[in-house]
Amino acid sequence: xxxxxxxxxxxxxxxxAQMIISLVVVMFLLMAVGNIMSSTIDEVSKTEYKISLxxxxxxxxxxxxxxxxxxxxxxxxxxxxxxxxYAAILKDNNLDSIIIIPQGFTEAxxxxxxxxxxxxxxxxxxxxxxxxxxxxxxxxxxxxGCIYEELSQRAGITQEELEYMSSPxxxxxxxxxxxxxxxxxxxxxxxxxxxxxxxxxxxxFVLIMMVSQTIMSAIANEKIDKTLETLLSAPxxxxxxxxxxxxAAAIVAxxxxxxxxxxxxxxxxxxxxxxxxxxxxxxxIAGNIGSVGDIVSTESKLSQLGLSLSVTDYLLVxxxxxxxxxxxxxxxxxxxxxxxxxxxxxxxxMPLMMLAMIPYMISIFADVNSLPTALKILVYAIPFTHTFxxxxxxxxxxxxxxxxxxAYQIVVLAVCMFFSLRLFNSDKILTISLKFxxxxxxxxxxx
Amino acid sequence: xxxxxxxxxxxxxxxxxxxxxxxxxxxxKGEIFALIGPNGAGKTTTIRMIAxxxxxxxxxxxxxxxxxxxxxxxxxECITYLPxxxxxxxxxxxxxxxxxxxxxxxxxxxxxxxxxxxxxNINGLGERLNDKIGTYSRGMIRKLLLSRAVMTSPKLAIxxxxxxxxxxxxxxDIRKTIKRLASEEGMSFLLSSHNMxxxxxxxxxxxxxxKGHLMVTGRIDELKERxxxxxxxxxxxxxxxxxxxx
Ligand SMILES: Nc1ncnc2c1ncn2[C@@H]1O[C@H](COP(=O)(O)OP(=O)(O)OP(=O)(O)O)[C@@H](O)[C@H]1O
Ligand SMILES: [Mg+2]
Numbered sequence: 001x002x003x004x005x006x007x008x009x010x011x012x013x014x015x016x017a018q019m020i021i022s023l024v025v026v027m028f029l030l031m032a033v034g035n036i037m038s039s040t041i042d043e044v045s046k047t048e049y050k051i052s053l054x055x056x057x058x059x060x061x062x063x064x065x066x067x068x069x070x071x072x073x074x075x076x077x078x079x080x081x082x083x084x085x086y087a088a089i090l091k092d093n094n095l096d097s098i099i100i101i102p103q104g105f106t107e108a109x110x111x112x113x114x115x116x117x118x119x120x121x122x123x124x125x126x127x128x129x130x131x132x133x134x135x136x137x138x139x140x141x142x143x144x145g146c147i148y149e150e151l152s153q154r155a156g157i158t159q160e161e162l163e164y165m166s167s168p169x170x171x172x173x174x175x176x177x178x179x180x181x182x183x184x185x186x187x188x189x190x191x192x193x194x195x196x197x198x199x200x201x202x203x204x205f206v207l208i209m210m211v212s213q214t215i216m217s218a219i220a221n222e223k224i225d226k227t228l229e230t231l232l233s234a235p236x237x238x239x240x241x242x243x244x245x246x247x248a249a250a251i252v253a254x255x256x257x258x259x260x261x262x263x264x265x266x267x268x269x270x271x272x273x274x275x276x277x278x279x280x281x282x283x284x285i286a287g288n289i290g291s292v293g294d295i296v297s298t299e300s301k302l303s304q305l306g307l308s309l310s311v312t313d314y315l316l317v318x319x320x321x322x323x324x325x326x327x328x329x330x331x332x333x334x335x336x337x338x339x340x341x342x343x344x345x346x347x348x349x350m351p352l353m354m355l356a357m358i359p360y361m362i363s364i365f366a367d368v369n370s371l372p373t374a375l376k377i378l379v380y381a382i383p384f385t386h387t388f389x390x391x392x393x394x395x396x397x398x399x400x401x402x403x404x405x406x407a408y409q410i411v412v413l414a415v416c417m418f419f420s421l422r423l424f425n426s427d428k429i430l431t432i433s434l435k436f437x438x439x440x441x442x443x444x445x446x447x
Numbered sequence: 448x449x450x451x452x453x454x455x456x457x458x459x460x461x462x463x464x465x466x467x468x469x470x471x472x473x474x475x476k477g478e479i480f481a482l483i484g485p486n487g488a489g490k491t492t493t494i495r496m497i498a499x500x501x502x503x504x505x506x507x508x509x510x511x512x513x514x515x516x517x518x519x520x521x522x523x524e525c526i527t528y529l530p531x532x533x534x535x536x537x538x539x540x541x542x543x544x545x546x547x548x549x550x551x552x553x554x555x556x557x558x559x560x561x562x563x564x565x566x567x568n569i570n571g572l573g574e575r576l577n578d579k580i581g582t583y584s585r586g587m588i589r590k591l592l593l594s595r596a597v598m599t600s601p602k603l604a605i606x607x608x609x610x611x612x613x614x615x616x617x618x619x620d621i622r623k624t625i626k627r628l629a630s631e632e633g634m635s636f637l638l639s640s641h642n643m644x645x646x647x648x649x650x651x652x653x654x655x656x657x658k659g660h661l662m663v664t665g666r667i668d669e670l671k672e673r674x675x676x677x678x679x680x681x682x683x684x685x686x687x688x689x690x691x692x693x
Contacts, residue, residue, distance in 0.1 A: 001554060005547060227535060234551040235520065
């Protein structure tokens with residue numbers, strides 16, 4: 001089969017050492033980042049805090065507070081410092097943070113005034129994970145709790161009464177989706193679906209960019225090397241040339257999709273996943289109502305609300321992803337044909353990039369359905385929007401919007417395919433060109 | 448003599464200008480025909496129309512009985528085309544390229560082997576065929592592409608400036624190959640070139656084209672006689688200057 005011959009050639013061009021290496025590197029990076037995040041978080045989530053503490057007051061009261069902290073699992077390493085040059089204090093003692101109980105602390109408490117508790121933390125970056133090792137605020141909470149307990153005991157309040165007073169009500173959160181309701185809070189749902197809902201847009205975005213770039217430079221290169229002319233004058237049908245190019249790019253895109261999917265899921269489940277669990281653990285420890293049972297039953301609560309996706313739903317999402325990629329391919333073929341040098345092929349990707357960027361941003365920050373009508377129509381006119389909002393539309397039962405979007409994309413695909421086929425069947429593929437800042441070809445006769 | 452190619456008033460208009468204007472000529476079986484003309488005269492345009500890459504604005508060309516306008520896919524089975532300054536897929540090995548191109552002309556694997564064998568004999572690249580085309584010199588690429596263009600023994604091989612950018616020895620080699628294939632196998636050639644020496648050596652007949660008009664066609668000795676010129680170069684000069692005055 002001549003088509004197989006063409007397809008094999010296209011695949012060989014696309015699947016080269018460079019592509020495989022970059023794929024492996026990306027995978028490796030995603031997984032490594034996931035692992036780093038989860039190990040940082042694991043460290044953090046250990047309930048035992050270590051902190052340096054300078055008790056400058058040094059009274060029976062402060063000593064009893066410190067020993068209470070120890071009972072609660074917070075180890076305070078005593079340090080001895082002077083003055084209020086905090087930068088020097090951190091530097092001299094080689095510390096990243098310190099808590100100082102100043103002189104007169106106990107006196108102020110005894111006279112029912114609010115004493116000061118001094119904390120000093122070093123800040124080196126504003127990255128999300130960089131300050132995660134700083135336990136100062138956790139420890140001040142513990143100290144506050146210990147003082148609270150101590151004062152309560154002085155006032156003759158028992159431990160049970162104290163526990164009751166710190167959390168006098170149990171809150172029963174309920175969420176309603178359409179006409180279904182479940183005993184679960186909106187935050188818990190957000191935490192568990194956010195992960196799934198964010199992997200898809202990232203992958204869609206990466207794929208759109210990659211696929212367009214690939215096929216665009218493939219076409220541009222064939223034009224520049226004039227191998228396209230050789231191909232087009234050979235006894236093979238022009239549609240099979242296009243089909244081979246598109247299929248090869250789609251296959252490579254799908255291989256990439258799988259790899260990225262695995263990479264991002266690892267990142268999300270290891271990294272983000274443990275963040276969520278950590279916050280739950282901390283709540284439990286703090287003695288709040290969140291219990292293990294709640295977390296386990298989240299999945300069943302989600303399906304009770306109709307929020308979990310069925311196998312059919314996933315297939316539909318996959319189908320839509322495929323159509324999206326095909327749209328990209330056929331548009332990129334047209335754009336690639338406009339290009340006569342490699343440099344302008346990078347410019348030609350801009351329109352596609354914008355079309356993917358807008359719905360991508362919106363899908364992260366807002367719900368398309370809640371936009372003002374005019375804007376909503378505009379955003380939905382971008383075919384890629386439907387891919388980005390597919391998951392959420394299926395999840396929240398906006399089936400009509402989903403299927404309308406799918407139908408719209410199929411129409412767009414048909415139109416794009418029609419034009420790219422027509423382009424290949426006419427001599428326009430060889431004669432049209434957009435030149436950026438260059439003279440028109442008709443005016444200079446020396447080719 | 449049986450005509451392999453009949454070009455009838457072939458024209459191509461780009462926006463306002465006619466790059467080829469009512470070009471007509473014939474090529475017989477086993478004949479080597481060369482289009483010569485200054486830069487921008489319309490040689491490549493004419494050739495691309497015959498190679499079914501450009502749609503003529505008017506007129507037609509018939510290759511082995513098939514019209515380029517009405518049955519381009521039939522025409523493609525009878526021709527091969529070597530574009531000027533063409534490259535090849537840089538990441539492919541020479542041998543892979545030949546195999547890929549052969550696979551576009553036939554699906555019979557024995558036939559493919561035969562084509563590759565023939566191409567090997569013609570290009571003389573030997574062991575280098577197992578290297579990536581990206582590592583080839585210009586002359587090697589040209590030889591590879593030429594061998595590709597003739598390996599399938601097309602009825603008409605269309606070669607746009609087949610020896611441009613090659614050294615004397617390589618160019619000579621390619622000219623000899625073309626002549627041999629025409630006389631031994633009866634292949635017909637349509638060439639374009641700027642090298643008058645080459646044309647005098649290789650072609651049976653020439654057509655001089657200028658500003659889209661095919662001014663004259665004929666055997667080289669005929670033309671020399673008609674224009675009373677000692678060589679083709681002077682014939683060319685007179686014909687082109689004559690057209691400039693008009
Ligand atoms: N795609 C195009 N769009 C507009 N004009 C074009 C296009 N291609 C070629 N032309 C014009 O057509 C005329 C003939 O060009 P052509 O390439 O056929 O010349 P040529 O005889 O092959 O020249 P050379 O010897 O330099 O290769 C030129 O004036 C050229 O500028
Ligand atoms: Mg030319």
